[in-house]
Amino acid sequence: MKTGGIWYLAVASLRRHRVRTAILVATVGVVAGLPLVTDATLAAYTSAITARARATPILIGPRGGETDLLLDALYLRPDGRSFLPVNAVTEAVEGVDAETIPLHVRHRVAGYPLVGTDLGYFRLRGLRCAEGHMPLRLGDCVVGAEVAARMGVGAKDSLVSDPEGVLDVVGGFGTRLRITGVLAASATPDDQAVFCDVKTAWVIDGIGHGHEDVDASPVYGDVPAAPVDLPRMAGVDEANLGRFHFHGDPSEFPLRAAIVVPASASEGLIVRGRLTDPDSMGQAIVPVQALDQLLDIVMRIQGIVRMLTSVLAVLTTVLLVLIGALALRLRRVELATLAAIGVRRGAILGLIVSEWTFLLLAGGASALALTLASRRWGVQLLERFIAST
Amino acid sequence: MIAIDELRFAYPGGRFELAVDELRVATGSSLALCGPSGCGKTTLLHLVAGLLPMQAGSLRVGERELRGLSEGRRRTYRRNEVGLVFQNARLVDYLSVRDNILVVEHCAGFVRPLAEPLQRCVALAERLGIDHLLHQRSDRISQGEAQRVAIARALLLEPPLLLADEPTASLDDASAAATIDLLVATARDLGTTLVVATHDPRSRDACDARFTLPSPLLAPHA
Numbered sequence: 001m002k003t004g005g006i007w008y009l010a011v012a013s014l015r016r017h018r019v020r021t022a023i024l025v026a027t028v029g030v031v032a033g034l035p036l037v038t039d040a041t042l043a044a045y046t047s048a049i050t051a052r053a054r055a056t057p058i059l060i061g062p063r064g065g066e067t068d069l070l071l072d073a074l075y076l077r078p079d080g081r082s083f084l085p086v087n088a089v090t091e092a093v094e095g096v097d098a099e100t101i102p103l104h105v106r107h108r109v110a111g112y113p114l115v116g117t118d119l120g121y122f123r124l125r126g127l128r129c130a131e132g133h134m135p136l137r138l139g140d141c142v143v144g145a146e147v148a149a150r151m152g153v154g155a156k157d158s159l160v161s162d163p164e165g166v167l168d169v170v171g172g173f174g175t176r177l178r179i180t181g182v183l184a185a186s187a188t189p190d191d192q193a194v195f196c197d198v199k200t201a202w203v204i205d206g207i208g209h210g211h212e213d214v215d216a217s218p219v220y221g222d223v224p225a226a227p228v229d230l231p232r233m234a235g236v237d238e239a240n241l242g243r244f245h246f247h248g249d250p251s252e253f254p255l256r257a258a259i260v261v262p263a264s265a266s267e268g269l270i271v272r273g274r275l276t277d278p279d280s281m282g283q284a285i286v287p288v289q290a291l292d293q294l295l296d297i298v299m300r301i302q303g304i305v306r307m308l309t310s311v312l313a314v315l316t317t318v319l320l321v322l323i324g325a326l327a328l329r330l331r332r333v334e335l336a337t338l339a340a341i342g343v344r345r346g347a348i349l350g351l352i353v354s355e356w357t358f359l360l361l362a363g364g365a366s367a368l369a370l371t372l373a374s375r376r377w378g379v380q381l382l383e384r385f386i387a388s389t
Numbered sequence: 390m391i392a393i394d395e396l397r398f399a400y401p402g403g404r405f406e407l408a409v410d411e412l413r414v415a416t417g418s419s420l421a422l423c424g425p426s427g428c429g430k431t432t433l434l435h436l437v438a439g440l441l442p443m444q445a446g447s448l449r450v451g452e453r454e455l456r457g458l459s460e461g462r463r464r465t466y467r468r469n470e471v472g473l474v475f476q477n478a479r480l481v482d483y484l485s486v487r488d489n490i491l492v493v494e495h496c497a498g499f500v501r502p503l504a505e506p507l508q509r510c511v512a513l514a515e516r517l518g519i520d521h522l523l524h525q526r527s528d529r530i531s532q533g534e535a536q537r538v539a540i541a542r543a544l545l546l547e548p549p550l551l552l553a554d555e556p557t558a559s560l561d562d563a564s565a566a567a568t569i570d571l572l573v574a575t576a577r578d579l580g581t582t583l584v585v586a587t588h589d590p591r592s593r594d595a596c597d598a599r600f601t602l603p604s605p606l607l608a609p610h611a
Contacts, residue, residue: 002502002503002504002507003500003501003502003503004488004491004494004495004500004501004503005495005497005498005499005500005501006495006496006498006499007499007500008488008495008500009481009484009488009492009495009496012483012484012488013483015483016482016483017483333479334479334481334482337475337479337481338481338492338496339464340438340440340467340473340475341467341468341472341473341492341493341542341543342464342465342466342467342468342469342471342493343464343468343492343493343496344464344468344496345461345464347496347497348496350499351496354499
């Protein structure tokens with residue numbers, strides 16, 4: 001040690017009282033960082049959700065809450081209750097020059113949403129495979145970048161869809177899916193989802209299935225007995241692909257929503273006009289417009305957080321002053337000793353001020369770090385929270 | 390070195406009054422301030438140190454008359470010309486032994502070069518037998534060692550005057566004897582004038598001279 005001084009003493013004091021220092025720095029960091037984090041996160045969230053909404057011209061979904069439809073379709077929230085039949089979509093776009101992208105968002109894989117769609121979705125969102133290729137056949141799937149990273153899976157691995165619920169004793173086994181690719185990271189909810197063809201999703205619904213060979217059933221004398229219930233195949237592979245079939249009218253198969261990309265604004269108007277009838281099964285929303293309601297809620301939350309933070313800041317300031325006063329009382333012998341041995345009053349004041357300056361600077365740095373962290377992960381966390389609610 | 394004439398001091402609102410008609414302490418000598426408890430030994434020491442303002446009489450240290458000095462000037466005088474050793478070492482608990490000895494140097498600026506003071510610190514620590522403790526935390530050493538650290542702290546700036554207030558009062562016999570011998574010997578070697586307020590007969594005997602304050606004068610109740 002060739003240099004020292006008041007700053008050295010201030011740092012020594014803070015280091016010696018590590019726990020107190022850490023608590024004070026964390027307190028200052030949180031109180032100062034909270035409004036910054038909220039503002040940064042909500043601004044980034046607003047920007048992200050607006051961009052995603054802008055890239056989604058029209059959404060068709062079942063009648064009901066617009067916000068739920070918006071969030072389910074944009075944030076891929078699995079919803080097992082709200083759906084509309086395929087024909088509600090085909091009738092709305094019939095004769096209109098528009099691309100229609102189905103969205104089946106009902107099941108999960110290892111907790112991540114399983115999205116049944118078609119290749120148009122990947123084109124619309126600008127998604128490409130970082131590894132492998134897009135799902136081409138029944139039973140294929142691609143995983144988002146975060147799913148792949150967290151689960152440690154890649155192309156040629158397989159996943160099993162989550163059983164519908166613990167009480168689902170009939171169809172309680174999941175369906176095996178073959179991973180054909182991993183999507184490149186896009187910093188959107190697509191990173192946290194698994195994608196398959198919509199027909200694969202219908203297989204998981206139980207609408208489409210294959211059966212094991214009847215030969216495997218018990219034989220009584222010369223006559224093979226048909227089992228009471230033919231065992232369903234747990235997954236689609238090369239060998240059994242041809243034995244999968246669907247029951248029922250395909251136009252009645254369920255979708256959570258459909259994204260419609262009209263060739264022109266007037267084509268879009270036609271689609272929306274067809275679904276204005278309150279008796280129609282579906283509704284058409286323009287996500288950017290529907291988003292205004294959501295952003296209004298976001299702004300209100302921001303206002304509440306700001307108000308709470310202001311109250312918290314006042315209380316924290318009072319608390320810090322109290323802690324400072326108590327700390328001075330505890331240190332009165334030390335300060336009196338310094339004064340007695342001739343240390344200038346300004347130097348003693350400088351020591352106290354330096355300690356608090358370092359504390360506040362460290363707290364400010366923590367707030368900055370929190371803000372930077374929120375810019376990196378805040379939107380993802382918020383999106384995950386929204387997706388889970 | 391120290392010349393006191395007709396000194397009078399009373400605490401505001403108190404009945405005690407200190408009266409010293411005449412006292413002389415030669416440069417480089419050591420003096421034991423003795424007297425019964427409450428006679429004003431510490432008060433006199435604090436007046437000489439400039440910790441208390443003079444009220445009446447004259448008190449000169451070297452060529453400096455302390456009467457009439459402002460608080461700021463007394464502080465400067467104390468820093469530059471006086472070393473103080475308290476009854477309890479009163480070390481700064483969050484600093485190492487070395488930084489306690491250097492604390493006045495640390496407090497002289499926000500960032501201070503310490504190469505030269507550090508040499509003095511090490512030399513003093515060696516002289517006082519605490520050089521092996523320099524990197525120890527100051528709250529992990531014995532009271533006798535802490536008192537030697539306090540002596541080193543007081544002598545770091547090589548003050549011409551060293552004032553010690555009951556420096557052995559909180560020590561056991563062995564530590565007390567060693568500490569007072571070390572204090573007197575070090576002051577003598579450095580040519581520092583030493584004034585020790587003490588009850589301890591060993592301290593009295595170790596010093597060159599003694600000055601006994603009379604029993605306290607109690608002013609009548611108002």
